[in-house]
Protein backbone atom coordinates (compact mmCIF):
# COMPACT_ATOMS: atom_id res chain seq x y z
CA UNK A 1 0.00 0.00 0.00
CA UNK A 2 1.06 3.58 -0.65
CA UNK A 3 3.01 4.82 2.44
CA UNK A 4 0.78 7.81 3.18
CA UNK A 5 -2.37 5.70 3.03
CA UNK A 6 -0.74 3.13 5.28
CA UNK A 7 0.20 5.80 7.86
CA UNK A 8 -3.33 7.21 7.79
CA UNK A 9 -4.78 3.78 8.52
CA UNK A 10 -2.12 2.83 11.12
CA UNK A 11 -2.40 5.93 13.33
CA UNK A 12 -4.15 5.40 16.65
CA UNK A 13 -4.44 7.57 19.74
CA UNK A 14 -1.67 6.58 22.14
CA UNK A 15 -2.64 6.71 25.81
CA UNK A 16 0.51 5.31 27.43
CA UNK A 17 4.00 6.74 26.90
CA UNK A 18 7.56 5.81 27.77
CA UNK A 19 9.38 8.54 29.70
CA UNK A 20 12.18 8.87 27.08
CA UNK A 21 12.38 12.32 25.50
CA UNK A 22 11.82 12.72 21.77
CA UNK A 23 14.74 13.70 19.57
CA UNK A 24 14.81 17.36 18.52
CA UNK A 25 14.91 16.35 14.85
CA UNK A 26 11.76 14.26 14.99
CA UNK A 27 9.98 16.95 17.00
CA UNK A 28 11.00 19.57 14.44
CA UNK A 29 9.77 17.34 11.61
CA UNK A 30 6.38 16.91 13.33
CA UNK A 31 6.00 20.67 13.89
CA UNK A 32 7.02 21.39 10.31
CA UNK A 33 4.39 18.94 9.04
CA UNK A 34 1.83 20.89 11.11
CA UNK A 35 2.88 24.12 9.47
CA UNK A 36 2.43 22.59 6.01
CA UNK A 37 -1.32 22.13 6.53
CA UNK A 38 -3.70 23.96 4.23
CA UNK A 39 -5.39 27.03 5.69
CA UNK A 40 -8.14 29.37 4.59
CA UNK A 41 -6.73 32.38 2.75
CA UNK A 42 -3.33 30.79 3.45
CA UNK A 43 -3.53 32.52 6.84
CA UNK A 44 -1.45 29.83 8.63
CA UNK A 45 -3.04 31.13 11.85
CA UNK A 46 -1.39 28.70 14.27
CA UNK A 47 1.22 28.98 16.96
CA UNK A 48 2.81 25.87 18.44
CA UNK A 49 4.11 25.85 22.01
CA UNK A 50 6.12 22.74 22.85
CA UNK A 51 6.05 21.99 26.56
CA UNK A 52 8.70 19.59 27.79
CA UNK A 53 8.71 20.89 31.33
CA UNK A 54 7.32 18.05 33.41
CA UNK A 55 6.04 20.38 36.13
CA UNK A 56 3.97 22.42 33.70
CA UNK A 57 2.63 19.33 31.92
CA UNK A 58 1.54 17.88 35.27
CA UNK A 59 0.10 21.21 36.37
CA UNK A 60 -2.10 21.49 33.27
CA UNK A 61 -3.31 17.95 33.90
CA UNK A 62 -4.03 18.61 37.58
CA UNK A 63 -5.81 21.94 37.09
CA UNK A 64 -7.87 20.59 34.18
CA UNK A 65 -8.91 17.60 36.27
CA UNK A 66 -9.98 19.84 39.15
CA UNK A 67 -12.30 21.68 36.77
CA UNK A 68 -13.49 18.46 35.12
CA UNK A 69 -14.37 17.02 38.54
CA UNK A 70 -16.87 19.85 39.03
CA UNK A 71 -18.71 19.36 35.70
CA UNK A 72 -22.30 18.17 35.30
CA UNK A 73 -21.47 15.74 32.49
CA UNK A 74 -20.97 12.37 34.18
CA UNK A 75 -18.06 10.93 32.16
CA UNK A 76 -16.07 14.15 32.37
CA UNK A 77 -16.69 14.41 36.10
CA UNK A 78 -15.61 10.78 36.58
CA UNK A 79 -12.40 11.28 34.57
CA UNK A 80 -11.61 14.39 36.60
CA UNK A 81 -12.00 12.43 39.83
CA UNK A 82 -9.94 9.43 38.71
CA UNK A 83 -6.68 9.56 40.60
CA UNK A 84 -4.60 7.66 38.05
CA UNK A 85 -5.89 9.62 35.05
CA UNK A 86 -3.33 12.00 33.56
CA UNK A 87 -4.65 14.37 30.88
CA UNK A 88 -1.60 13.73 28.67
CA UNK A 89 -0.99 10.13 29.73
CA UNK A 90 2.43 11.21 31.10
CA UNK A 91 3.71 12.05 27.61
CA UNK A 92 7.16 13.70 27.73
CA UNK A 93 6.09 16.45 25.29
CA UNK A 94 2.87 18.38 24.79
CA UNK A 95 2.25 20.73 21.88
CA UNK A 96 -0.29 23.44 22.65
CA UNK A 97 -1.83 24.65 19.40
CA UNK A 98 -3.03 28.24 19.52
CA UNK A 99 -5.07 30.04 16.90
CA UNK A 100 -4.97 33.62 15.71
CA UNK A 101 -8.39 34.97 16.63
CA UNK A 102 -8.84 37.29 13.67
CA UNK A 103 -8.04 34.70 10.99
CA UNK A 104 -10.73 33.57 8.54
CA UNK A 105 -11.08 30.02 9.77
CA UNK A 106 -8.72 29.55 12.72
CA UNK A 107 -10.15 26.46 14.41
CA UNK A 108 -10.44 24.49 11.19
CA UNK A 109 -6.95 25.53 10.10
CA UNK A 110 -5.45 24.55 13.45
CA UNK A 111 -7.28 21.22 13.33
CA UNK A 112 -5.76 20.54 9.90
CA UNK A 113 -2.33 21.34 11.35
CA UNK A 114 -2.96 18.94 14.22
CA UNK A 115 -3.94 16.09 11.91
CA UNK A 116 -0.77 16.69 9.89
CA UNK A 117 1.25 16.45 13.11
CA UNK A 118 -0.47 13.23 14.17
CA UNK A 119 0.25 11.65 10.79
CA UNK A 120 3.84 12.87 10.75
CA UNK A 121 4.31 11.42 14.24
CA UNK A 122 2.92 8.07 13.14
CA UNK A 123 5.23 8.04 10.12
CA UNK A 124 8.16 8.35 12.56
CA UNK A 125 6.69 5.73 14.93
CA UNK A 126 6.11 8.47 17.53
CA UNK A 127 2.94 8.12 19.60
CA UNK A 128 0.42 10.95 19.69
CA UNK A 129 -2.98 11.88 21.06
CA UNK A 130 -5.19 14.91 20.29
CA UNK A 131 -6.22 16.37 23.65
CA UNK A 132 -9.40 18.45 23.69
CA UNK A 133 -9.81 18.17 27.46
CA UNK A 134 -6.95 20.66 27.86
CA UNK A 135 -9.68 23.22 27.09
CA UNK A 136 -10.50 23.21 30.81
CA UNK A 137 -7.09 24.75 31.42
CA UNK A 138 -7.15 26.99 28.34
CA UNK A 139 -10.17 28.86 29.70
CA UNK A 140 -8.15 30.09 32.71
CA UNK A 141 -6.53 33.34 31.65
CA UNK A 142 -3.94 33.49 34.46
CA UNK A 143 -2.83 29.94 33.74
CA UNK A 144 -2.57 30.45 29.97
CA UNK A 145 -0.37 33.51 30.60
CA UNK A 146 2.37 30.98 31.45
CA UNK A 147 2.55 30.12 27.73
CA UNK A 148 3.62 33.64 26.77
CA UNK A 149 1.57 33.52 23.56
CA UNK A 150 1.93 36.21 20.91
CA UNK A 151 -0.74 38.93 20.97
CA UNK A 152 -4.04 37.89 19.36
CA UNK A 153 -3.61 34.12 19.84
CA UNK A 154 -5.56 31.74 22.05
CA UNK A 155 -5.03 28.02 22.64
CA UNK A 156 -7.53 25.58 21.14
CA UNK A 157 -6.12 22.05 21.49
CA UNK A 158 -3.12 20.16 22.74
CA UNK A 159 -1.28 17.15 21.32
CA UNK A 160 0.54 14.62 23.50
CA UNK A 161 3.71 13.22 21.91
CA UNK A 162 6.17 10.55 22.98
CA UNK A 163 7.48 7.05 22.48
CA UNK A 164 4.65 4.56 22.38
CA UNK A 165 4.09 2.70 25.64
CA UNK A 166 1.51 0.44 23.99
CA UNK A 167 0.60 -0.55 20.46
CA UNK A 168 -3.16 -0.57 19.91
CA UNK A 169 -4.55 -2.75 17.16
CA UNK A 170 -5.14 -1.14 13.79
CA UNK A 171 -8.24 1.07 13.65
CA UNK A 172 -11.59 -0.68 13.41
CA UNK A 173 -13.62 -0.25 10.24
CA UNK A 174 -15.21 3.20 10.14
CA UNK A 175 -18.74 3.74 11.47
CA UNK A 176 -19.79 6.51 9.09
CA UNK A 177 -21.89 5.50 6.07
CA UNK A 178 -19.86 4.82 2.93
CA UNK A 179 -19.50 7.75 0.53
CA UNK A 180 -22.15 8.38 -2.12
CA UNK A 181 -21.02 9.03 -5.66
CA UNK A 182 -22.94 11.23 -8.07
CA UNK A 183 -21.50 10.71 -11.54
Ligand SMILES: Cc1cc2nc3c(=O)[nH]c(=O)nc-3n(C[C@H](O)[C@H](O)[C@H](O)COP(=O)(O)O)c2cc1C
Nearest residue numbers: 011012013014015129130131132133134157168171
Ligand atom coordinates in the same frame (compact mmCIF):
# COMPACT_ATOMS: atom_id res chain seq x y z
C1 LIG B 1 -11.25 17.31 18.73
C2 LIG B 1 -10.71 16.06 19.40
C3 LIG B 1 -10.50 16.06 20.77
C4 LIG B 1 -9.99 14.93 21.41
N1 LIG B 1 -9.73 14.98 22.75
C5 LIG B 1 -9.22 13.89 23.37
C6 LIG B 1 -8.86 13.98 24.76
O1 LIG B 1 -8.98 15.00 25.42
N2 LIG B 1 -8.33 12.85 25.32
C7 LIG B 1 -8.13 11.70 24.61
O2 LIG B 1 -7.65 10.73 25.19
N3 LIG B 1 -8.45 11.60 23.29
C8 LIG B 1 -8.96 12.68 22.66
N4 LIG B 1 -9.24 12.62 21.30
C9 LIG B 1 -8.92 11.40 20.55
C10 LIG B 1 -10.19 10.59 20.17
O3 LIG B 1 -10.75 10.03 21.33
C11 LIG B 1 -9.77 9.50 19.18
O4 LIG B 1 -9.22 10.09 18.02
C12 LIG B 1 -10.93 8.59 18.77
O5 LIG B 1 -11.39 7.86 19.88
C13 LIG B 1 -10.55 7.61 17.66
O6 LIG B 1 -9.44 6.80 18.06
P1 LIG B 1 -8.07 6.76 17.22
O7 LIG B 1 -7.47 8.15 17.31
O8 LIG B 1 -7.23 5.73 17.89
O9 LIG B 1 -8.40 6.43 15.80
C14 LIG B 1 -9.72 13.75 20.65
C15 LIG B 1 -9.92 13.77 19.27
C16 LIG B 1 -10.38 14.92 18.64
C17 LIG B 1 -10.54 14.92 17.13
